[in-house]
Amino acid sequence: MIKHFKELDYTNKEYGGKTNGLLLLKSLGFIVPDFYVIGNNVVQSIIKTPYILEDIAHFWIHTVDSEKLWAIRSSANEEDGTQYSYAGLFSTEINIHTSQVVDAIKSLIDKYRNVEFDAYGTMKKEGFSIIIQEMISPDYSGVIFSKNILDSNAKHGIINIIPGLGEYLVSGKKQACSGHFSTNTITWINSQHVYDGVKYTNGKHDISVSFTNLTKDIKPHETTLIQGALKLEKEIGMPVDIEFCISNNTINWLQVRPITTKNSSDSQIVYDNSNIGENYPGICMPLTTSFVQFTYSKAYAEVITYLGMNKKNMVKNEHIIQNLVTVIDGALYYNLTSWQQILYQLPFGKITSKLYPVLLGMESAEFPKPKAKPNIIVYLKLLYRLIASLVFFKRIKKSYEDNYNQVFHDYLGKRFEGYTHDELSQTYHTVIIRFSKNWIAPLLNGFYTMIFFSLLKKIFKNSRLATSHPNFINDILFSQGDIVSVKLVRELQNLFYEIHDSKELLEYFKTNEADFILKNIGVDFPKCHETISNYISNYGVRCDSGELKMEIENYQENPLKFIQFIKNNIQGFSEKSNTNFSIDYKSILNTKYKYNVFKKCILTVLITITLRRIKDRENYRFVRSQTFSIIRFIFRAIDVQLLADNLICEKGDSLYLKYNELVDTTIAKDYKEIIAQRKKDILYYKQHTKHANRYFYSYGKFLPAEKSAANKSLKTITGTGCCSGIITGKVIIVTPETISKVPVKDAIIIAEYFEPGWINLFAQAKGLVSEKGNILSHTAILCREMGITSIIGAKNITSIVSNGMIVQINGSTGEIHIIKQNNE
Template identity: 25%
Template sequence: MKPISPITAKKAGAKAYHLDRLREAGLPVPPFEVYSYDLFDLPENRSTLKNFQEAYTNGLYTIEGLSQTLKTWARQQFPLEELSTVKEMIEPSTALFSVRSSATIEDSAQSSFAGQFHTSLYQHPSDLQSALLETLLSLYEVSALAYAFEQGLQVADLEMVALVQEMAVGQLSGIYFTANPQGLISEHVIVVGEGDGSQVVEDRIETTMTVYHPLDDLSYTQGLPLLNASQLSSLRGAARSCISLFGPYLDIEFTFVEDHLYLLQVRPITTLPDGQPLILDNSNIVESYPGLSTPLTISFVKEAYTSIFRSLATRLLGGNQVALEAYEPTFQQMVTAVNSRLYYQISSWYQLLQILPFSKQIIPIWQDMLGIEDKTYSAIPIKLGFWQRVKTSGQIMKQFLSTPKQMADLEKDFAEIERYFWQQITKDQSPQALYNLFEELKTQVLDHWDITLINDLYAFIYTGLLKKYRPSEDVQATIAGISQIESMKPAHAMQALTAQFQQLPRSQQDRLLQFTKEELQEWLGSTASLAQEMATFIQLYGDRAPEELKMETATFRTNPERLVAHLAQQHSQDVQSAFPQTPPQKAGFIQEQAIQGIRNRESSRLNRTRIYGMMREIFLNIGKDLVHNGKLDQLEDCFYLTYPELFDLALGKSQSMTDIIAQRRFKYQQDAKLPTFSRLVYLGEAFDRQVTESTETGQTFAQTRFVQGIGCAKGKVKGQIKVVKDVTQVGPLSDHIIVTQMTDPGWVYLLSQSKGIIAEKGSLLSHTAIISRELGIPSVVGVKHATELFQDGDWVIMDGLTGQIERLEGDQDD
């Protein structure tokens, strides 16, 4: 054996090459040297390896037989290795050392071979020869050969290099992923446990996972925190340095000796999906839907955005059906929910904005108005013919110029629709009548609401021009001084109502505060002056409330007792002093148009609140009917169904949804434990982060429809369970999902025959996760008591992306 110098990826393997670059960059790496095995340099040995491969290909060897033959051959060759150079390195030192693999095909951008080769830790100088031999022989283990053949490699392609390194005896060790291997590239994931890295990777100890979002500088930890603030800071700094050296998506193995950080390995994450990034951004939408939203709200918001943007495209493209069909997937993906939080799917917005003439100039204005911080975008526009673009340009100019008139017409039409709705809605309407009213309202309002988007653009452009030619303080004064802006009317009305309430004797105020909801509803229909004023306020502004666009929000209309409580809390103020108005000033053309656009925008936003109030009324009436008929346990359950599910349940098209409601309620509660991140960037499809909880011991799978774990390798499959407690006693697995306590690298051959893997232990960096990702097999780990919950023959659907496992009842036709 001889030392390799200079250390290159081709000669020494990626593992050693990366460590050498870290060392050159001054990053903390335990001292090491890299040595090649002489046997791989001999031409006759290469011929021998090719002959072994040919014999295997022709069926003369099983993979087990090939492994044994290669190991025997390697043992025969090893005594010829000259070890004096390696001994000179380690014998003067009293420190322990490790011998680690750095195979030339290991840790590449195409394949990791994670955990496949032998590492000897805590070695004394007397252990050198056996450690070097074990590392060499591990090149020909059955699992390593199987993995190599899966990657399309041949036996002669495999060369082992030994990395001899001073042993860093760490108290905390783990992996720092600079992107979630599932494909969420905007977050970093740190998995750490007590002891050395081998114990962590092999799931022999409990681990803690910390998720960090660099953009928001926010993090959260699942499990007991092991890393202190100083250690986390050291890791993040080292990760930034590694990214500058090797690129953005890395798997960094580390250990802490006391508080001193050592980097043990850096390799690219090999399992990230291909394709354009999927960017979710909550700029602007977070103002309407802060925090969490329930499934009912999310389903209606998605429908509203789809309908409105479809109508907008129809308006701009002049009914070009071919183009509209091409854009249909975009309409369906304007908003996306992740962990019960709503985001703009920003690439869809950019794709639609590129329909507009001068889109390169318009997009920055739009970004500025919505407060989007990251201005980069890579949305691929859908191709439109030359004449279609000419027609679209003419259409947008026509719509743009007529926007003020169309907004005035919309205001008038909406007032009629609103009057019609409150005349039609009654407490004793049938579910079918409520459904018909919903569809009527959706058609009359949502399918024509797209002009408000053009008005938004109108307001954005003229305000942007105003900002360009006027000082910022003048622009702010102009906007703040808009008289009779619609969004201020509820505040003025509330102030007047507060003054009237506080003129009542204290005994009457207390009596109103003590009313039940039903008593208050009856009082609001009386002839009392305040009752009539409050009823008028509720009719006009009863849907205006914090988080008013969420169906689950209790408003003054749904809960008038809140209005009484609010009035009691206010202090009497003069309306004019509370809301001073800027005296009108002479305005130029651009300023006038900006004011008109902003005024119309605020008016439409208040009317949007009223639309959601009408929809909320329909959904709550449906929910009350379902509770009355025993299909829901409580009214709040309706918020955990999508609106189509709610109507299907009410119209008898579906059966009990008790299990689904319970599962979604639990998920909502779990999602509340996560922070809200402003931007999520995926490669592939979006997925939820899972907050895992221990399953109660003694619980049986038959009692549990849904089981939650950590999704580690994406893919959704249906199959029968095979509980594996003894890996040596396993039959055919081609149609089965394996359930086990844990796996090791030797399972690679077994896993390649299965549909999926569910493990009790594990994390994103465990062997189960790494191997399944490499093989493209769905995996879910961290499922407590899985081997007790599941039995052979159970049918399940498992989702390796979300980590959810669903029990299916009875026999299944797969």
């Protein structure tokens, strides 16, 4: 039978953890929405004899309001316990009309019966009950943690609140307003302008509440919420996690459970910026972060759909795809867990999901297996489409390139002067639609690169080549030819040679200011002016730092920056005698596998495919820079128009808007208020935030991963060699802040990472060492093509060495030997 809560015995464990939590709340005088329970014994009877559910429910339906809405929730002994908290293990059905309750109960029982394991790996089918609780249509929903147990030094609790229904807070689909408390007051720690949510009133409706109004509405309830959390913690005897909602100015307490002890082996959501930080270093403006998040989710949704993921699985994976990139205190991070979960569902996913972090130059990471996983039919379809797309990749590539070339022809370099805000917004949507017609080629190419390169390394490791040619994998990556990034550097070198070949021209750049040179060089040195103009026309979508950020001006947008770049580097430039290295891998294979034709053919084909994919991968990076440049020009034009219309206060204010806000003319009147708040947020991040390379997310909080302490007594540090050679030289450590200020000529340059725009270093450096990166990274490819001895992935190198030290680096073995300390 279905029992009202007043009929239940609090000590009876049959009703599960969630029910016991609700009964505790009731017994302590908290306001709890009315609820009924179907006990475990009855549920087991329904499972054995399904038709009795109709009889049991029939009587109950006639005792309640037929127009009410209900939430149907599981309550198992394995949920909300003191050792484990299997929250949401069986799901919750919300906004269920009385007439639909029977179907909702059936659905919940079916999910219970189908569960074979859970995220903790220890499913125990016992004590499963069902709660039927009166549905509240909340103005706000929230979660309180009475203690921040993830930080042993913290003495405060945490609160997260969202407008409307709580399911969007628990799932993470909407951004919550967060705060912490220690006494009777909440201190809010993130204050974006508007918080979105969903309210249920005759159907679901999107709602938005400003930070000001949200905190104003919560203020009268702060003391009650805090004191309630502390009271429950004292009653249970350990920190608690509480769900609540506020409706018609009344707090409803929905759930209380102990915060379970976290084992070091538990899976966590991992965020890492080791790779994405090279393209988007440091704090980024909201226009950049929002557009990057949009492009990643849209592009990867397109390619997964193309490969054959059906609509059902796409819906299940929607949250994962939309969270491939995350913003933490203004900086961009890959949600590494989401990437791994998506890869896990694709062909070869068990391998690629594990290898993915390492291939991007990150530390490895465990991840919870995704709940959504294609069945065998969908998997076979994905495998077939993946193989077919590889076979016909030339056709896919041509379609992609034809489309992009046409878009570039129509828009690249266009300034969009004289357009209205509405016209610019429409232009933006048109360009995005045209670009999105074919996102497939670069993304498939990246996936192929990962698969084939990993397979090649695995075969090589177990081959006779590993002994005779230990650097074979690295060596074959040389001289791929026809790479835009290499052409770019070569032409820059040629420009510097041209300037150095003329004493008069060299003196001209040394003695005059950049603005004077830009204005007069066309008359004074027309040939050099033509060279500079051609370089900017061909490669000016790049710049010296952060070229993909919307807030950064590239050389096409601001040629003065390029003239200044030349001035900063021309004096330290000298012609290098680097000799391009190449390897005849086919001859080596013919020698080693003279009598094993099959193995030789396999390796030859694998190497050929891998090299093609790597070359395309690098060229597609430049295409991305071109794409972002077009979008940047549209955004710049909108900024000009908004300033002219007095919708923003000063030039560049639009960078504080998100991309969807910027192209939404209906909210233009609110721009100044949004921008003012975001300026405060960005200023706070710049002044108070020191970003970690990796974060773990748990219990609503980003926790920086501890970096292993650098052993400064080491005499030898090891990374991954990416260009052969043994050289000795003086250390110069560079950062984005010092890149244009330190003398790098003939030094061994060491950095945490090298940005794509730091190409001048490659023309001057004696050798390069990077703390981050992998042998397929932009830095590694350029070093190989230019014959610069280099090492990547040298962990903690920037903490171990210092400016002025003498080191020897071996680009084959990846070893860095400290020859002389500063004090020696």
